[in-house]
Amino acid sequence: xxxAAIKGISDWLESLGLAEYARRxxxxxxxxxxxxxxTDQDLEKIGVLLGxxxxxxxxxxxxxxxxxxxxxxxxxxxxxxxxxxxxxxVSVMFSDLVGSTALSARMDxxxxxxxxxxxxxxxxxxxxxxxxxxxxLSHRHVIYTFCSx
Numbered sequence: 324x325x326x327a328a329i330k331g332i333s334d335w336l337e338s339l340g341l342a343e344y345a346r347r348x349x350x351x352x353x354x355x356x357x358x359x360x361x362t363d364q365d366l367e368k369i370g371v372l373l374g375x376x377x378x379x380x381x382x383x384x385x386x387x388x389x390x391x392x393x394x395x396x397x398x399x400x401x402x403x404x405x406x407x408x409x410x411x412x413v414s415v416m417f418s419d420l421v422g423s424t425a426l427s428a429r430m431d432x433x434x435x436x437x438x439x440x441x442x443x444x445x446x447x448x449x450x451x452x453x454x455x456x457x458x459x460l461s462h463r464h465v466i467y468t469f470c471s472x
Contacts (some may be wrong), residue, residue, distance in 0.1 A: 324352055324354060328355070328356075329349050329354070331355045332349070332353060332354050332358075333348075333349075334353055335355060336348065339378060339382055341375055341379065344369075344375070347369045348371055350369075351369050352381035357384055357437060358386060359386065360439065361380075361383060363376050363380060366379060372381065420439060420442055423435075423439070
């Protein structure tokens with residue numbers, strides 16, 4: 324690494340009040356031209372303290388014209404697109420058929436399944452109207468999710 328490159332990175336670190344890292348940057352071949360590619364992990368690998376890493380990443384963001392908060396990604400990379408999914412409120416109901424364990428000992432499994440299915444249907448018809456209802460039925464439990472459409 325050239326003396327000018329070492330001087331450039333040294334001056335930059337000194338302007339941040341972090342001149343003690345100049346030697347580590349030089350030992351790792353880091354000059355001003357590669358600053359924008361540095362990540363939090365890179366700085367950690369060369370022994371930069373957490374608070375100093377944050378300060379450096381913020382300054383790197385300003386150098387590259389990106390005033391956004393520093394992240395774990397290299398500065399200068401475009402941010403990933405936001406998910407455009409819509410959020411909705413959801414209610415979940417979990418019902419247990421009381422006495423189903425004792426009932427299962429006395430009944431044929433297929434007959435028990437029919438009893439559970441009929442109970443679940445009565446529950447759904449009594450409590451909620453069908454629009455917006457998604458459900459699931461397990462061995463002894465009824466699980467339904469209700470959402471506004």
